[in-house]
Amino acid sequence: MKKIFAIAALFVPLTAAIAPNDDPGHIIDLPAITIDTISNEQVLQAIISVESEGRDNAHRVIEDAVGCLQIRRTMVRDVNRILRRNGSDIRYSYKDRWNRQSSIEMFDIYCKHYNLTTPEEKARCWNGGPRGLQKLSTKRYWEKVKRRLNG
Numbered sequence: 001m002k003k004i005f006a007i008a009a010l011f012v013p014l015t016a017a018i019a020p021n022d023d024p025g026h027i028i029d030l031p032a033i034t035i036d037t038i039s040n041e042q043v044l045q046a047i048i049s050v051e052s053e054g055r056d057n058a059h060r061v062i063e064d065a066v067g068c069l070q071i072r073r074t075m076v077r078d079v080n081r082i083l084r085r086n087g088s089d090i091r092y093s094y095k096d097r098w099n100r101q102s103s104i105e106m107f108d109i110y111c112k113h114y115n116l117t118t119p120e121e122k123a124r125c126w127n128g129g130p131r132g133l134q135k136l137s138t139k140r141y142w143e144k145v146k147r148r149l150n151g
Contacts, residue, residue, distance in 0.1 A: 038149060043119040044107065046148035047126055050141070056100050066097035069107055069126075079106045082113045119149065 051070040052058035058070060065072050073094055080091050096102035107126065114130050116122045120142055125132035127141040 038119050042149060043122050043145075044104065046119075046145045047107075047123055049148045050144045056098065066094075067103045068100050069097075069103040071097040071103055071106060075106065075110070079109050082109055119145070 048054055048068045051065075052068045054068065056068050058068065059066050060070060063070075063072060076092050076094055076097065083090050083092075092102060092106055096106070110116075110126070111122050114125060116125050121133060123142050123145040124135070124138035128135040128138035132138045
């Protein structure tokens with residue numbers, strides 16, 4: 001009987017190692033995406049898809065995240081600060097978050113200011129702010145965007 005338990009004890013870890021992982025927090029290892037293989041437009045569309053499923057009227061009330069890119073008020077303030085710092089007369093209002101073109105302009109201003117060039121930098125910093133690359137929580141977001149890009 002002891003031999004059966006000993007043999008079973010050897011095979012349980014092996015079985016667990018080869019069993020499929022249904023953990024929703026598990027990160028799927030997809031092929032690397034580089035700036036050479038994907039356009040800015042493709043990255044933007046993937047982020048829009050993750051954020052709002054492409055809906056300009058999307059509104060997450062609890063966060064007051066609005067529009068196709070789910071822009072919060074703090075992002076509008078940051079973009080206006082960037083514009084002011086650069087000497088531009090352009091300013092965005094909170095209402096502009098509902099407009100796809102204005103939202104995309106804010107996204108572009110944000111990415112340019114923070115020198116976000118790769119798809120991963122753009123996605124993770126859009127989700128987690130200027131220090132998004134340092135945040136573990138943005139890795140899951142990047143995986144979602146990557147799935148849309150590979151999709």
